[in-house]
Amino acid sequence: MITGTTRLFAILADPVGHVQxxxxxxxxxxxxxxxGVFVPLHVHLDDLDAVVQGLRALHNLDGLVxxxxxxxxxxxxxxxxxxxxxxxxxxxxxxxxPDGRLVGDMFDGHGFVAGLKSQGIDPRGQRILLLGAGxxxxxxxxxxxxxxxxxxxxxxxxxxKADALKACVQxxxxxxxxxxxxxxxxxxxxxxxxxxxxxxxxxxxxxxxTLLEPAMTAIEIITKPEITPWLEQARNRGCRIxxxxxxxxxxxxxxxxxxxxxxxxx
Amino acid sequence: MITGTTRLFAILADPVGHVQxxxxxxxxxxxxxxxGVFVPLHVHLDDLDAVVQGLRALHNLDGLVxxxxxxxxxxxxxxxxxxxxxxxxxxxxxxxxPDGRLVGDMFDGHGFVAGLKSQGIDPRGQRILLLGAGxxxxxxxxxxxxxxxxxxxxxxxxxxKADALKACVQxxxxxxxxxxxxxxxxxxxxxxxxxxxxxxxxxxxxxxxTLLEPAMTAIEIITKPEITPWLEQARNRGCRIxxxxxxxxxxxxxxxxxxxxxxxxx
Numbered sequence: 001m002i003t004g005t006t007r008l009f010a011i012l013a014d015p016v017g018h019v020q021x022x023x024x025x026x027x028x029x030x031x032x033x034x035x036g037v038f039v040p041l042h043v044h045l046d047d048l049d050a051v052v053q054g055l056r057a058l059h060n061l062d063g064l065v066x067x068x069x070x071x072x073x074x075x076x077x078x079x080x081x082x083x084x085x086x087x088x089x090x091x092x093x094x095x096x097x098p099d100g101r102l103v104g105d106m107f108d109g110h111g112f113v114a115g116l117k118s119q120g121i122d123p124r125g126q127r128i129l130l131l132g133a134g135x136x137x138x139x140x141x142x143x144x145x146x147x148x149x150x151x152x153x154x155x156x157x158x159x160x161k162a163d164a165l166k167a168c169v170q171x172x173x174x175x176x177x178x179x180x181x182x183x184x185x186x187x188x189x190x191x192x193x194x195x196x197x198x199x200x201x202x203x204x205x206x207x208x209x210t211l212l213e214p215a216m217t218a219i220e221i222i223t224k225p226e227i228t229p230w231l232e233q234a235r236n237r238g239c240r241i242x243x244x245x246x247x248x249x250x251x252x253x254x255x256x257x258x259x260x261x262x263x264x265x266x
Numbered sequence: 267m268i269t270g271t272t273r274l275f276a277i278l279a280d281p282v283g284h285v286q287x288x289x290x291x292x293x294x295x296x297x298x299x300x301x302g303v304f305v306p307l308h309v310h311l312d313d314l315d316a317v318v319q320g321l322r323a324l325h326n327l328d329g330l331v332x333x334x335x336x337x338x339x340x341x342x343x344x345x346x347x348x349x350x351x352x353x354x355x356x357x358x359x360x361x362x363x364p365d366g367r368l369v370g371d372m373f374d375g376h377g378f379v380a381g382l383k384s385q386g387i388d389p390r391g392q393r394i395l396l397l398g399a400g401x402x403x404x405x406x407x408x409x410x411x412x413x414x415x416x417x418x419x420x421x422x423x424x425x426x427k428a429d430a431l432k433a434c435v436q437x438x439x440x441x442x443x444x445x446x447x448x449x450x451x452x453x454x455x456x457x458x459x460x461x462x463x464x465x466x467x468x469x470x471x472x473x474x475x476t477l478l479e480p481a482m483t484a485i486e487i488i489t490k491p492e493i494t495p496w497l498e499q500a501r502n503r504g505c506r507i508x509x510x511x512x513x514x515x516x517x518x519x520x521x522x523x524x525x526x527x528x529x530x531x532x
Contacts, residue, residue, distance in 0.1 A: 002292055004285040004306045016326060019270040026268055037305055040270045040326060047323035054320020057313035060282060060306060 002037050008058065009038040009259055011065040012051070012074070016042040020223075021065050024252045034260065036062070045069050052077050056100045063259025064094040066104075071135065078104035087172050088138050093255045105258060108136050109143030111251025112221065118246055121190075121217060124148040129185050131206045132194035133161035136221060140194055141165055145173035152176065155183040155207075156195075183207040185216060191234075192219045198228030205230045214238030223248050268303050274324065275304040275525055277331040278317070278340070282308040286489075287331050290518045300526065302328070311335050318343050322366045329525025330360040332370075337401065344370035353438050354404050359521045371524060374402050375409030377517025378458075378487065384512055387456075387483060390414035395447075395454040397472045399427035402487060403460035407431055411439035418442065421449040421473075422461075449473040451482060457500075458485040464494030471496045480504030489514050 009029075011021045025038040043051045048070055055061055066074045071090035075081055078091060082105035085091045091104030116123060123144050130141055133156035141152060152169070156162040162180040169178050185191045185207060197206040199222050209230050212218065218234030223244040227235075235241045275295075277287040291304040309317045314336055321327055332340045337356035341347055344357060348371035351357045357370030382389060389410050396407055399422035407418060418435070422428040428446040435444050451457045451473060463472040465488050475496050478484065484500030489510040493501075501507045 002288040002303070002305060004279070004283045004288065006288070006306060008305055008307070013270070014325075017270045022268040022270065022272070037268070037303070039268060039274055039303055039305060040272060041274070042325040043323060044325070051320045051323050054317040057309060057317050059280075059308035059310070 003035075005035060006060075007034070007036040008061045009036055009063045009065075010041045010055075010061070011038070011067060012041050012043045012048070012070050013067045014042060014044055014069060016040045019067065020248075021067075021252075024248070025065070025256060028252055028256045032256070034256075038065075043070065045073060048073050049077065052102070056096070056102065058096075059098075061096050062261075063096060063255075064102075065255060065259075066092050066094060071106075075104055078102045081105060083172075084109055084139060084142060087142055087168060088135060090135055093258050095259050095261060097261075106139055107251045107254045107258070109139035109141075109146075111254055112140045112247045113143045113147050114250035114254065115246035115248075116219070116242065118250055119242055121219075121242060122147075123190070125150040126189040127151045127153075127187060128190045128192060129153045129155065129181075129183070129188040129207075130192050130194060131155050131183055131197075133158070133165040134194070137194035138165050138168055140192060140221070141169050141178070142172055145169050145176040145178070149176065150189075152178040153181040153188065154178065155181055185211050185213075188216065190217045190219060192221070193228070193230065194221055196222070198222050198230060199224065203229070205233070209233040209237065212237045212239055216240075217242060220244045221247050269301075271301060272326075273300070273302040274327045275302055275329045275331075276307045276321075276327070277304070277333060278307050278309045278314070278336050279333045280308060280310055280335060282306045285333065286514075287333075287518075290514070291331070291522060294518055294522045298522070300522075304331075309336065311339060314339050315343065318368070322362070322368065324362075325364075327362050328527075329362060329521075330368075331521060331525075332358050332360060337372075341370055344368045347371060349438075350375055350405060350408060353408055353434060354401060356401055359524050361525050361527060363527075372405055373517045373520045373524070375405035375407075375412075377520055378406045378513045379409045379413050380516035380520065381512035381514075382485070382508065384516055385508060387485075387508060388413075389456070391416040392455040393417045393419075393453060394456045394458060395419045395421065395449070395451050395473075396458050396460060397421055397449055397463075398460035399424070399431040400460070404431050404434055406458060406460055406487070407435050407444070408438055411435050411442040411444070415442065416455075418444040419447040419454065420444065421447055451477050451479075454482065456483045456485060458487070459494070459496065460487055462488070464488050464496060465490065469495070471499070475499040475503065478503045478505055482506075483508060486510045487513050 085106040351372040
């Protein structure tokens, strides 16, 4: 029941029709007895400055979730951003403090690791093949490095983006072994798909699944479909699989607590 | 269930904790199968310009309800306002068109008359004593004049405000008989309390209730308490009474249809 005392939370997106955050965060608020409502805001990138200026002045607004195409532009509009957001250059969550300051952070990476741990999977000491080198892959690589991953191999169709990801991780975590390589799982304990390959029917596989071995863990961040084609094949080859929903659920929890001021940030 | 396709509606208020619009309009949306959510926005008057600038750029925002202290300032920020809003100089409802234009109107008066008619009461030809001369009283006087009221007497503690109300009604409806007078119900068919007297325990009565006669209809716009002290006494004297909830319900319906673009305005 929304009343005059209900606190406000919103997602900024364009397009907005497909976003899942309203359903997930309203369910979180209900489960945690928070008098809050989470709504979608359809904002064009050109209008982001004006919208954020207005949102700063809403005294019952506590937080924002940021998605395409606003993650990078929003980082520049925050008064303060956390270390993960600074390293990646974008934010996906913003807390509005009572005096109207906006504090941003990025939970893709920490949500990913928390999702692994929620299923009893610890990346510490593991040799990990990371497929993809976009924003989500970079956040995940940083969080894996922070969590003590033994070695990272980054494979991406555009080599220069993989090199940039490697440089970003090395700057933040010089102790971590990270190489740019091929999408070849041999010699790894875990394979993480951080590309969008597998979302659409007919997508090519992100790697040669015949090279997967039963001791490997196959990890996905795509949530729809729940079982992507390569994950299905990995399961058939005897691998442990880890679906994208675990990352999403862990991240929703982290985002909600950050917006409510219960956590210092990622 | 709020999803990415849900349309957004909001009330602008300061303070905001007491507002009833979220409960009433969300119930209206549910009853009319509208995929919409109505939320409170706590906005200081100094920030109204910046907030409205931002709201214009929300492509899934369809409408706003405006309450204290923003009704007059908001009228100046609209791109177009209806005749009732123009006459009174304030708006309580705004529709955002798909191209970001803001069209405002004022539904206090038409909501009042629609509330009367919903209970089978027609002001046409009636001699009406109107207590009060604020914004709500002015809107009600204009709507009663438009509905063919036979004669209006306006009684207000501050005489100059009653004179201003009379001038406003005469400008819009030169055919209507309207006088400034005393809070004396004798010679009238209806008495309308458009003051706030009766909201708080211990308020003085807005008129001498011993002068009420059974043929008179006693009409209230206050909604809490449902039966104000003078209304209770009017009922005891055999008058028909009409409670404030009827105006509020009629107005919620008019506001919702206006925000959804189903009505041209008040």
